[in-house]
Amino acid sequence: MDLRALESLPSDVERVAIDAVLGPEPAVPSASWSSAQGRRHLLLPALHAAQARVGFVSPGALGYICQRLEVAPAEGFGVASFYALFALGVRPPVALHVCDDIACKAAGVDHLIDGLTREVSASAEHAWHRSPCLGLCEQAPAALYTRAGDPPVERGLGRLTLERAIAALRTGPIAVEPAPALPQRGESGLRLLVRVGHVDPSSLDDYRAHGGYRALRRALEIGPAGVLRELADSGLLGRGGALFPTGRKWEAVARATTRPRYVVCNADESEPGTFKDRVLMEQDPYALVEAMTIAGVTVGAERGFIYLRAEYPLAAERLTHAVAQARLRGLLGDDVLGRGARFEIEIRRGAGAYVCGEETALLASIEGHRGEPRSKPPFPVEVGLFGKPTVINNVETLCNVPFIVEHGASAYRSVGTAGSPGTRLFCVSGRVEQPGVYELAMGVTLGELIARAGGVIGGGAPAAVLLGGAAGSFVGKASLDLRLSFEDTKRQGVTLGSGVVLVLDDSVPLEPILARIAAFFRDESCGQCVPCRVGTVRQEELITRLAKRQPAGSLAGELGLLRELGQVMRDASICGLGQTASSAIESAVERLGAFREGEP
Amino acid sequence: MTVRLPLAPARALELSIDGRTVSVPEGASLLDACRQLGIDVPTLCHAPNLTPVNVCRVCVVEVEGARTLVPSCSRRAEAGMVVKTDSERVRLARRLVMELLASSVDLSTAPEASSFVERFGARPDRFGPPAPAAERGERERRQPGHHAAPRPGAAETVAQPVKLDNPLFVRDLGKCMLCYKCVEACGADAQNTFAIAVAGRGFDARISTELDVPLPDSACVFCGNCIGVCPTGALMFQSEHQLRAAGQWDEAQQSQTDTVCSYCGVGCVITLHAQGGRIVKATSPHDSEVTGGHLCIKGRFGWGFVRSRD
Ligand SMILES: Cc1cc2nc3c(=O)[nH]c(=O)nc-3n(C[C@H](O)[C@H](O)[C@H](O)COP(=O)(O)O)c2cc1C
Numbered sequence: 001m002d003l004r005a006l007e008s009l010p011s012d013v014e015r016v017a018i019d020a021v022l023g024p025e026p027a028v029p030s031a032s033w034s035s036a037q038g039r040r041h042l043l044l045p046a047l048h049a050a051q052a053r054v055g056f057v058s059p060g061a062l063g064y065i066c067q068r069l070e071v072a073p074a075e076g077f078g079v080a081s082f083y084a085l086f087a088l089g090v091r092p093p094v095a096l097h098v099c100d101d102i103a104c105k106a107a108g109v110d111h112l113i114d115g116l117t118r119e120v121s122a123s124a125e126h127a128w129h130r131s132p133c134l135g136l137c138e139q140a141p142a143a144l145y146t147r148a149g150d151p152p153v154e155r156g157l158g159r160l161t162l163e164r165a166i167a168a169l170r171t172g173p174i175a176v177e178p179a180p181a182l183p184q185r186g187e188s189g190l191r192l193l194v195r196v197g198h199v200d201p202s203s204l205d206d207y208r209a210h211g212g213y214r215a216l217r218r219a220l221e222i223g224p225a226g227v228l229r230e231l232a233d234s235g236l237l238g239r240g241g242a243l244f245p246t247g248r249k250w251e252a253v254a255r256a257t258t259r260p261r262y263v264v265c266n267a268d269e270s271e272p273g274t275f276k277d278r279v280l281m282e283q284d285p286y287a288l289v290e291a292m293t294i295a296g297v298t299v300g301a302e303r304g305f306i307y308l309r310a311e312y313p314l315a316a317e318r319l320t321h322a323v324a325q326a327r328l329r330g331l332l333g334d335d336v337l338g339r340g341a342r343f344e345i346e347i348r349r350g351a352g353a354y355v356c357g358e359e360t361a362l363l364a365s366i367e368g369h370r371g372e373p374r375s376k377p378p379f380p381v382e383v384g385l386f387g388k389p390t391v392i393n394n395v396e397t398l399c400n401v402p403f404i405v406e407h408g409a410s411a412y413r414s415v416g417t418a419g420s421p422g423t424r425l426f427c428v429s430g431r432v433e434q435p436g437v438y439e440l441a442m443g444v445t446l447g448e449l450i451a452r453a454g455g456v457i458g459g460g461a462p463a464a465v466l467l468g469g470a471a472g473s474f475v476g477k478a479s480l481d482l483r484l485s486f487e488d489t490k491r492q493g494v495t496l497g498s499g500v501v502l503v504l505d506d507s508v509p510l511e512p513i514l515a516r517i518a519a520f521f522r523d524e525s526c527g528q529c530v531p532c533r534v535g536t537v538r539q540e541e542l543i544t545r546l547a548k549r550q551p552a553g554s555l556a557g558e559l560g561l562l563r564e565l566g567q568v569m570r571d572a573s574i575c576g577l578g579q580t581a582s583s584a585i586e587s588a589v590e591r592l593g594a595f596r597e598g599e600p
Numbered sequence: 601m602t603v604r605l606p607l608a609p610a611r612a613l614e615l616s617i618d619g620r621t622v623s624v625p626e627g628a629s630l631l632d633a634c635r636q637l638g639i640d641v642p643t644l645c646h647a648p649n650l651t652p653v654n655v656c657r658v659c660v661v662e663v664e665g666a667r668t669l670v671p672s673c674s675r676r677a678e679a680g681m682v683v684k685t686d687s688e689r690v691r692l693a694r695r696l697v698m699e700l701l702a703s704s705v706d707l708s709t710a711p712e713a714s715s716f717v718e719r720f721g722a723r724p725d726r727f728g729p730p731a732p733a734a735e736r737g738e739r740e741r742r743q744p745g746h747h748a749a750p751r752p753g754a755a756e757t758v759a760q761p762v763k764l765d766n767p768l769f770v771r772d773l774g775k776c777m778l779c780y781k782c783v784e785a786c787g788a789d790a791q792n793t794f795a796i797a798v799a800g801r802g803f804d805a806r807i808s809t810e811l812d813v814p815l816p817d818s819a820c821v822f823c824g825n826c827i828g829v830c831p832t833g834a835l836m837f838q839s840e841h842q843l844r845a846a847g848q849w850d851e852a853q854q855s856q857t858d859t860v861c862s863y864c865g866v867g868c869v870i871t872l873h874a875q876g877g878r879i880v881k882a883t884s885p886h887d888s889e890v891t892g893g894h895l896c897i898k899g900r901f902g903w904g905f906v907r908s909r910d
């Protein structure tokens with residue numbers, strides 16, 4: 001076959017960086033090209049290595065990676081050009097990704113961006129870009145700083161000011177870590193956050209001193225059947241948004257007739273307004289490692305993957321360290337806890353794509369394909385990673401498991417409601433005195449939760465609350481009595497989703513927030529299916545017309561069109577992204593009367 | 601090429617479609633079941649000789665108990681399913697899908713898609729007048745995830761200049777509805793060349809070679825199988841493109857002759873389309889046992905020499 005690779009060659013530093021991921025080049029290159037090669041899953045790691053070294057993926061680097069992995073160059077390009085964080089043209093080594101998403105908008109980031117536009121001109125050394133939510137919403141406004149090199153520097157920056165943004169671009173970020181907001185430190189009754197703020201996240205011994213690894217021991221004692229029974233009895237529902245009973249998922253994989261099987265942790269956390277998983281991973285990384293190990297030994301998987309969004313460098317560093325320590329101490333590897341079970345964990349980083357949080361897109365992304373969701377059924381428990389049965393769970397879901405295994409299902413159910421047992425992490429951000437992650441029993445009312453976060457800044461009242469993130473819905477002050485449980489929210493036609501509670505007051509105009517949400521879905525659509533690829537564009541165009549009070553025809557006609565668009569995106573899109581792309585906007589129109597101000 | 605083995609006789613299952621009971625073999629799609637009843641379900645991205653990608657969503661039907669509509673082309677029939685192919689929800693979805701497509705893509709050489717616009721009463725102009733076409737290279741330069749603000753009062757489209765980078769066929773991606781058929785035909789479903797793939801994301805997603813290099817610099821072997829499957833005329837023979845540009849393309853005047861390609865011993869069936877005594881394009885029936893609709897450069901374009909030898 002007459003095939004051409006990209007003609008340019010990688011530079012020496014690019015080659016070294018790529019080889020560090022792929023291993024040295026073999027003496028005899030293979031001649032076969034096909035899309036189904038065994039090492040294709042290394043595509044993203046290799047692209048990251050190239051980008052982190054020089055700041056972009058050059059044609060030479062892309063060609064070399066495709067050649068090494070036996071991926072057709074057009075396909076490699078198709079994958080690389082899918083992700084926001086890979087630049088395929090020359091970029092300066094320093095980049096500041098400034099979040100202009102909903103919580104940061106509520107914190108006034110638009111002024112900061114105006115300042116950057118005014119004061120920072122394009123240069124060969126640095127560039128800044130706008131970014132969707134970076135998962136640092138409790139520290140809004142926030143940014144992600146990256147500097148390519150050896151070693152590269154990546155850091156999340158919270159409570160950003162114009163001065164600090166400019167200083168970071170010119171001289172690098174100041175050395176302090178963003179201070180974690182841990183408003184509940186020291187409280188009793190915490191389960192998921194019990195160690196957060198107390199335990200040294202780098203120390204396995206400290207984790208054990210705080211009760212770590214008792215659950216894994218117990219899991220090995222009671223065996224897979226015992227763990228599955230506790231999990232089923234606990235009634236644990238997935239915290240990633242879809243509310244699927246975790247026990248049923250694990251059971252299906254444990255009963256599968258094929259091997260190998262996989263455990264995948266969904267740590268993509270890109271729903272605007274969500275940052276709970278980040279806090280868990282940064283502050284208590286061993287808990288996730290232990291929980292995944294319990295999943296592995298229970299369902300008979302020998303390999304686990306953590307798919308972590310690229311914008312979480314600190315979580316990446318701490319998890320990498322935790323996995324290495326656990327392996328060193330026999331808590332991962334060929335003989336977990338000396339009991340003969342085998343389990344390994346690998347960390348894979350996304351590259352800037354919200355849709356990769358959708359489970360089938362996530363699996364495709366790990367496999368080195370474009371992060372395009374596929375139709376279900378079949379579900380990942382049957383056809384998952386590399387086509388094999390796979391448990392895929394959210395970070396928070398997994399972190400509930402050690403408590404359930406150690407203390408039993410009935411202890412777990414002692415808090416929460418009948419339909420929503422246990423506690424839940426709420427990501428409270430926006431115009432409250434103390435934004436942060438709050439662990440509260442399911443069934444707490446929205447008003448109580450906001451009060452726990454210190455109430456609205458300056459003692460005012462909330463004007464609107466976004467529940468569940470961009471894919472969720474707005475409620476007004478009439479809903480402060482709403483009990484935050486799955487059954488109560490469902491009855492009200494809203495969702496807890498990923499636990500987002502974004503509070504807005506009268507100082508934040510609602511319509512620009514709605515426009516940002518419309519832009520978000522347009523930017524993050526994978527582009528596969530017509531209702532979402534074009535529908536999100538049309539929705540944003542419509543919102544722009546409405547916000548400018550320039551409807552095409554009557555307002556009623558435009559709102560009718562918006563509703564039709566919403567219904568068809570919900571009904572006919574392949575995945576949850578398109579299916580929820582109109583949810584928040586429609587709820588604001590219906591419940592808050594958005595776009596009607598100034599109308600008769 | 602995939603070898604088609606004789607299938608073991610499948611068990612039959614029964615379901616209800618539009619109030620009628622139908623029995624289909626296990627593994628059949630809802631589309632198969634509808635067609636068995638003679639129900640005309642529209643499809644755009646589905647092709648019998650390609651793996652379903654279920655992206656156009658015009659084939660959706662309503663299945664009782666399902667939260668969303670389901671794509672009939674790829675959803676397997678299950679015993680006891682209760683399916684509606686003409687409910688209010690289905691009709692709205694089909695109409696709007698065609699409005700979205702027709703408002704963003706030039707369907708002037710896509711007869712089937714255009715017929716659906718008519719059939720479902722779609723009004724693509726509801727979204728406003730089309731925004732100006734992109735300049736050459738503009739769509740290719742867009743960075744995924746980076747926002748392009750909507751242009752006031754206009755509906756964004758994929759209109760862009762035609763790519764003329766080789767003597768055999770043109771790529772007019774302003775007509776591309778992103779049905780993925782060409783990618784599948786170039787890749788694992790037929791040609792195994794992988795010269796083209798979907799690149800970019802969202803509304804900027806597009807069919808592309810690596811780094812958008814011209815086709816002759818890519819792995820393309822000019823088999824033309826992508827043209828053979830393209831339902832919109834986005835991929836088109838130079839001969840057809842030029843005749844159309846000159847206003848001389850006239851299908852009513854065209855004859856079709858089936859012949860067996862004489863270049864090698866495989867025996868591919870070729871349909872030669874001639875207009876005014878000139879061969880203007882070559883296709884192969886997609887139900888042909890030998891070709892499955894796919895050819896190579898010689899069968900697809902070799903007739904250029906027929907004329908020169910005359
Ligand atoms: C567009 C989209 C984005 C998603 N993002 C995430 C995410 O970042 N993290 C997550 O855990 N689940 C996410 N999900 C939900 C997953 O598809 C899946 O339901 C979840 O990982 C299952 O885990 P759970 O049962 O533990 O919740 C997303 C879904 C969609 C449709």
Ligand code: SF4
Nearest residue numbers: 526528529532575578
């Ligand atoms: S709904 Fe949107 S994100 Fe999901 S598959 Fe379709 S185009 Fe992609």
Ligand code: SF4
Nearest residue numbers: 786820821823824826
């Ligand atoms: S002509 Fe053949 S090789 Fe070239 S892009 Fe089309 S299908 Fe692929």
Ligand code: SF4
Nearest residue numbers: 776777779780782830
């Ligand atoms: S070029 Fe044609 S075949 Fe390819 S995706 Fe576009 S419309 Fe489909």
Ligand code: FES
Nearest residue numbers: 099103104134137
């Ligand atoms: S970090 Fe800006 S909205 Fe989340």
Ligand code: FES
Nearest residue numbers: 654656657659673
């Ligand atoms: S024909 Fe079924 S989705 Fe396109």
